[in-house]
Amino acid sequence: xxxxxxxKLLIHDDCLAPAPGSFLxxxxxxxxxxxxxxxxxxxxxxxxxxxxxxxxxxxxLQERDFYxxxxxxxxxxxxxxxxxxxxDRFSFVQIIITLSGEAKPSKEFGKxxxxxVEIEGRLRTEYxxxxxxxxxxxxxxxxxxxxxxxxxxxxxxxxxxxKDWIYKIQDELxxxxxxxxxxx
Amino acid sequence: MPVWKFEDECLAPExxxxxxxxxxxxxxxxxxxxxxxxxIFHAGAPDLWERDFRWDTTADPRAFYMRTYCNKAVDxxxxxxxxxxxxxxxxxxxxxxxxxxIFVGGRLRTEYxxxxxxxxxxxxKAWRWxxxxxxxxxxxxxxxxxCGELISKLVDQLKEVYSLPKAV
Numbered sequence: 001x002x003x004x005x006x007x008k009l010l011i012h013d014d015c016l017a018p019a020p021g022s023f024l025x026x027x028x029x030x031x032x033x034x035x036x037x038x039x040x041x042x043x044x045x046x047x048x049x050x051x052x053x054x055x056x057x058x059x060x061l062q063e064r065d066f067y068x069x070x071x072x073x074x075x076x077x078x079x080x081x082x083x084x085x086x087x088d089r090f091s092f093v094q095i096i097i098t099l100s101g102e103a104k105p106s107k108e109f110g111k112x113x114x115x116x117v118e119i120e121g122r123l124r125t126e127y128x129x130x131x132x133x134x135x136x137x138x139x140x141x142x143x144x145x146x147x148x149x150x151x152x153x154x155x156x157x158x159x160x161x162x163k164d165w166i167y168k169i170q171d172e173l174x175x176x177x178x179x180x181x182x183x184x
Numbered sequence: 185m186p187v188w189k190f191e192d193e194c195l196a197p198e199x200x201x202x203x204x205x206x207x208x209x210x211x212x213x214x215x216x217x218x219x220x221x222x223x224i225f226h227a228g229a230p231d232l233w234e235r236d237f238r239w240d241t242t243a244d245p246r247a248f249y250m251r252t253y254c255n256k257a258v259d260x261x262x263x264x265x266x267x268x269x270x271x272x273x274x275x276x277x278x279x280x281x282x283x284x285x286i287f288v289g290g291r292l293r294t295e296y297x298x299x300x301x302x303x304x305x306x307x308x309k310a311w312r313w314x315x316x317x318x319x320x321x322x323x324x325x326x327x328x329x330x331c332g333e334l335i336s337k338l339v340d341q342l343k344e345v346y347s348l349p350k351a352v
Contacts, residue, residue, distance in 0.1 A: 004192045004216065004324070043349055054197070059333045064198060068348050071281030094197065124197075145313035 002084075002092065002136050005128035007135075013155075015093070015121030030170055032117040034177050037109030042117065042173070046081055046097055049172045050118045054095070056085050063099035064096075074104040074113070075094075091155065093162045095170070096123040117173060125155060145157045186304070188312070192324070193289070194264070194331035199338050201288030205346050210284035211274040213345050214242065214250050219253045224338050225266065231256050241342040245273035245282050263332050264288045266338075286342060290335050292328050294320075 014028040029048075050061055069076040085093045099117030115130045127143060129135050141160040191201055206279055218234075221227050236251040254266040272284030299303050343349075 002196050004196070004321075004328070059329050059336070062195060062198075062201060062332065063339065065202045065204070066343070066348075067204035067348075068206070070205075070346075071283075076206075078204075084197065084276075098332070168188060 003126040005130045009127040011125040013123045030119040035114040037112045039115035040103045053168045067145045076102045081115040087158045091125045096120045121166045186298040190294040200287050203286040206283040210272045210282040225256045245275040262294045
């Protein structure tokens with residue numbers, strides 16, 4: 001959960017972005033395209049994977065956008081899952097998974113179609129700056145020192161953890177869709 | 185009357201949840217939303233407002249728009265303010281497909297009235313500030329979690345209206 005302060009200093013990092021100064025442009029998202037039987041089952045599976053991989057509190061996961069079209073034989077859907085996981089007092093990880101696709105009836109599998117899964121991760125650190133003390137020069141001096149000496153390393157660990165969760169989610173999804181046999 | 189107000193989004197860092205549905209009978213949600221709010225938020229009649237309702241019968245499909253609020257007090261100082269906006273098109277023939285978009289958002293509002301001379305004094309303000317910072321901010325965070333949880337529950341029930349898949 002974010003820091004609920006009227007004024008705050010926010011440090012944002014994309015978990016999947018390359019290191020600062022990298023000559024590789026890179027993407028901040030992972031995309032997975034699937035065509036085959038029962039793509040609509042991914043909807044239930046994503047929530048389950050979130051819970052097993054991140055072990056989050058049930059209230060930390062929300063379905064931000066939910067679109068389901070049943071006007072024709074082909075069911076179209078688009079769902080955005082948004083997980084906000086607290087790492088400590090100042091930082092939280094936000095993992096956003098967007099599932100979109102369509103499914104039509106099939107004699108062989110029940111339903112078949114295609115789905116696209118996009119995964120994005122963010123790490124945010126927020127320092128409150130509400131009070132006169134928090135806005136003072138001495139506090140800022142102390143905060144910068146603390147951030148550079150202690151917290152920077154901790155943030156890097158959070159970023160690695162965030163990346164690790166995303167890759168695990170990706171592997172679990174591949175395994176569920178039988179795209180890649182699980183190595184475990 | 186001077187008031188100290190704190191307002192935070194229940195679904196922070198974003199503002200609202202969105203549900204889009206295309207299929208038969210999209211207007212159904214407008215008929216059940218009030219009962220749902222009463223059941224989930226334990227709201228009474230004075231806590232609910234249907235601020236805006238529009239229903240256009242001149243064309244097919246019939247356009248509708250509805251804005252509902254629920255303002256539920258959680259303690260002496262704090263209220264949960266839930267806002268639901270429903271917009272869609274209902275065909276005259278109920279078997280035909282229409283569409284609806286539902287937005288659900290919520291805010292937690294805390295107000296300290298400073299309506300007496302004592303409450304306007306620096307001692308009271310300092311005490312209130314300390315109380316809020318060291319005790320009440322934790323309570324508010326719990327309320328924010330509760331508010332988000334109730335909104336998710338409401339959205340799940342809205343999906344049930346259209347028999348949409350609900351994740352476990």
